[in-house]
Amino acid sequence: MTEDVAKISVNIPETVASKSAHEVSQAESDDRDLVERCQRGDLDAYEVLVGRYRVKVYNLAFGILRNEQDATDLCQEAFVRGWQAIHSFRKDASFYTWIYRITTNLGIDFVRRRDRRPTTPLDEAIDPDVDASVQEPPSTNPSPVDEAQRRELREQIDAALLQLSPEHRVVIQLREFDDMDYAAIAKVIGCSIGTVMSRLHYARKHLQKLLKPVI
């Protein structure tokens, strides 16, 4: 994931526009055709949709639950629920936002029922058999010392993220790692844009305090 880093107080970033409108509408149009087929009972069409959004949904689930196995289970449950609710999907909506909303609601419920800390060490999470769409930090030929430092940093970040409420964790995940704009986040979590901004603000402030030693 790349981004334009804003310069302090001098260069304020331009208004967000992550994808071109044409790209978005083309993807959504494809999704709509697939959803129509799903609504007629075509499971093969649903397999395409699952393949398309599997990793994104998993990343969101992991961002909320901070546990690999729980995230996999949540991802699976989200897609199963998606199939069960496909009849209520409105064609003018975005499948991507819709499945994200299902995942978010399930994830927050899950966290409220079971508050767990991450148990999977970071080195075990890296599997060479996994597909190439995996997110990897941008580093080439790191030294063992660098790698250890990165690992420690990530652990601190993970620990800090776990301290956030599930609602704050969701907005951080969607904004910082999924690069969604406020309107899309508002649709996913079902609140106003103002609430998104507020939650993001307090999530960052909280993280600021927790990550003070490393910032």
Place this chain on the structure above:
Amino acid sequence: MRRLVAVLLGCVLCGSVHATSIEARLIRASNEDGKSDAQLAKLVPKLKKVFGYQLYKQLGIQKADFKDKRTLRLDLGEGIVVFVTHSEVEDKVHTLDFEMFSGRAALVKSTVHVHPGRTMLIKGPDVGDTLLVISLVVVE
């Protein structure tokens, strides 16, 4: 035979002449509940605009044809009597002399020059929330 013809001719001539008459009404105005009299349907809107009361009841009505210059006595009831004398007509304007009495007391007297159909309203005595009004109309 000649008498018969004369009588018939007389009738035709009389019929062809449109007799002018006077119509006088005595009306009681008040603010009581109820509906105004149906006979006053056309007059009530005018009465309301002039006097403002809500309820109008007709206490009496008299119609009489003008004959030469004889004075007509119109007894409207409640002791109200109107005397009307038709003096002349010129360009459709009728000149009338009238006097209005309540019992033996003369209330008002005047000479009016009026077109047929023009309603004249005379505000009579009032007691509490009740008022007596007299309306006069020349009918051709």
Place this chain on the structure above:
Amino acid sequence: MTHHNTEAITGLLDGELKGLRRWMAQRHVSRCTTCADEYRRQEQVRQLLRANPPVSPMTDSPEFFWSKVKTEIQRRGDERVAAPTPHLVFADWVRQHQFAVATAAAAFIAVVGALWFIPAFRGTPMVTVTPRTATPVARVEHLKTLIPHTAATAFDDKDADVTVIWVTGLPWTPDMNKMETKFANLDT
């Protein structure tokens, strides 16, 4: 920002503020050290998170994952659930489409305003209504009353289309009937 609206800093940092709000926030941050510090701190957190995304790739292969989903779907059969369609709250929707909404509103007002001047659309009939011809007014002469403390006046009420003789001060007592007349011969 005349006050320290630190939430707006978040919007500014994410490029979500537009137009006047953006200009005002930008201006404030460039002049207020408190807010500039807050901006810097948030930016650091953002950079740190983005530089260190969660690394926990999915261990299930695509085929394996799909097989699990399909099995579960088939196991649950025709069971249906409801999932609300994501949408913006109304205020946000209007803000997102403010230009279109403003244009539509302006067009609507312009059309209604233009139609207002066309009588047919106001419900008024196209035919000209001829006003009712009033009967010519009556002329009142020699108006008089004789009972003491009474007076009479005559006028035309154009609204009611009548001539009125207004007599004031008329008493209504039983004695009135006993009062003698001075005008007419009641015996005739």
